[in-house]
Amino acid sequence: MTQADFVxxxxxxxxxxxxxxxxxxxxxxxxxxxTQEILLKLWNNKQKISDYKNVEAFSMTMTxxxxxxxxxSKQAQxxxxxxxxxxxxxxxSLQKQVEARDSVDWVSSIIETLPEQxxxxxxxxxxxxxxxxxxxxxxxxxxxxxxxxxxxxxKAIREQLTKxxxxxxx
Amino acid sequence: MVLxxxxxxxxxxxxxxxxxxxxxxxxxxxNSANVAPHLESYKPLFVYFTNTQQExxxxxxxxxxxxxxxxxxxxxxxxxxxxxxxxxxxxMWSSPTYSQEEIxxxxxxxxxxxxxxxxxxxxxxxxxxxxMASDNFNAGIxxxxxVKEFGKTTNKLLK
Numbered sequence: 001m002t003q004a005d006f007v008x009x010x011x012x013x014x015x016x017x018x019x020x021x022x023x024x025x026x027x028x029x030x031x032x033x034x035t036q037e038i039l040l041k042l043w044n045n046k047q048k049i050s051d052y053k054n055v056e057a058f059s060m061t062m063t064x065x066x067x068x069x070x071x072x073s074k075q076a077q078x079x080x081x082x083x084x085x086x087x088x089x090x091x092x093s094l095q096k097q098v099e100a101r102d103s104v105d106w107v108s109s110i111i112e113t114l115p116e117q118x119x120x121x122x123x124x125x126x127x128x129x130x131x132x133x134x135x136x137x138x139x140x141x142x143x144x145x146x147x148x149x150x151x152x153x154x155k156a157i158r159e160q161l162t163k164x165x166x167x168x169x170x
Numbered sequence: 171m172v173l174x175x176x177x178x179x180x181x182x183x184x185x186x187x188x189x190x191x192x193x194x195x196x197x198x199x200x201n202s203a204n205v206a207p208h209l210e211s212y213k214p215l216f217v218y219f220t221n222t223q224q225e226x227x228x229x230x231x232x233x234x235x236x237x238x239x240x241x242x243x244x245x246x247x248x249x250x251x252x253x254x255x256x257x258x259x260x261x262m263w264s265s266p267t268y269s270q271e272e273i274x275x276x277x278x279x280x281x282x283x284x285x286x287x288x289x290x291x292x293x294x295x296x297x298x299x300x301x302m303a304s305d306n307f308n309a310g311i312x313x314x315x316x317v318k319e320f321g322k323t324t325n326k327l328l329k
Contacts (some may be wrong), residue, residue: 003233018227032229039231107218126219129190151186158184162211 001046009049010039013056016128017063023123024067026112034070038063060138064120071116110160118153125150172199173206180212 001009017038022031038059042049052058111119124130124138132143139146179196182188188196199205200216268276 006233015226019222019225022225032227035227036229036231040233043231043233104214104218104221107214108222125186126193127222129193131190147186151184154184154186157215158212161215 001049006043006046009055010042010059013059014039016056017059019127020060020063020120020123021067023111023119023127024064024116025070030070034063034067038066054137057134057138060124061140064139068116106161106164107157110157113160114153114156118149118156121146121150122153122157126154176206176209180209 014035018031018035021034021038022028025031025034041062042055042059049055111122114122120139121135124135125132130138132146135141135146136143176196176199179188179192183193183196197216197220200209200213201220205213
């Protein structure tokens with residue numbers, strides 16, 4: 001497998017790996033390092049890549065495990081917390097833009113408070129839009145359990161969101 | 171009508187029963203400009219999902235670093251080997267070659283030194299003769315000591 005083959009194989013899902021890493025590790029730098037690590041691992045095992053049935057699912061599983069390990073390890077004790085730089089491309093007024101920006105930031109901080117498992121599932125389903133069969137393969141869980149966890153996560157997010165929305169406090 | 175179906179979808183969404191198509195529908199609705207006021211609180215959620223989807227990994231992955239670093243490691247080894255052989259080989263192969271003149275000079279010097287050393291040896295042998303004489307003198311002095319001793323005792327007797 002040449003470098004070009006590898007790049008074209010990895011291209012479709014490297015952003016997904018990065019976003020999952022960022023969801024779990026919060027900081028952009030940490031997530032970039034993690035993604036780099038994952039891609040290098042894949043590259044070093046490139047002879048075996050053809051044996052994997054689904055490289056994308058395999059990489060997502062790898063990312064999940066890698067990030068959870070990172071969080072457990074001592075190195076992660078001094079993770080840098082960097083805010084996601086959300087850009088609002090709406091054409092609304094400044095006031096509305098600021099409001100929207102704030103509430104969108106809330107969403108990310110609400111998701112941050114969820115347990116890791118739910119974070120991963122929300123990321124895979126709502127952001128990356130994988131279907132349940134794929135998610136169950138990646139996480140090695142059955143679909144019902146995933147649905148239950150996802151439902152819990154969504155309800156928790158919505159509850160927080162309506163609270164902040166109706167009171168306007170955070 | 172649309173609103174009604176959106177509300178139904180949201181309920182299904184909260185129970186994690188929506189399909190991907192239905193979720194796409196919800197996302198499209200909440201990203202549009204006219205969202206019903208009582209559903210406004212959902213808006214940031216779906217806007218957030220749509221926005222994060224666009225985040226991309228921009229860092230380059232250095233895929234070939236391993237090979238390069240290996241190559242540089244071996245370069246130092248090669249340099250050391252070249253240096254070693256560079257010093258060793260000239261010393262082993264080059265037998266000393268001297269011109270005729272130098273050989274003559276060398277022989278002359280050798281002869282002169284040999285002549286000098288033979289003269290030295292002669293001198294040393296004549297010194298040996300002196301040494302023998304001094305030995306004899308020492309023996310004489312030793313014997314004279316006997317005479318001295320004899321004199322002392324005779325003096326004692328005469329007293």
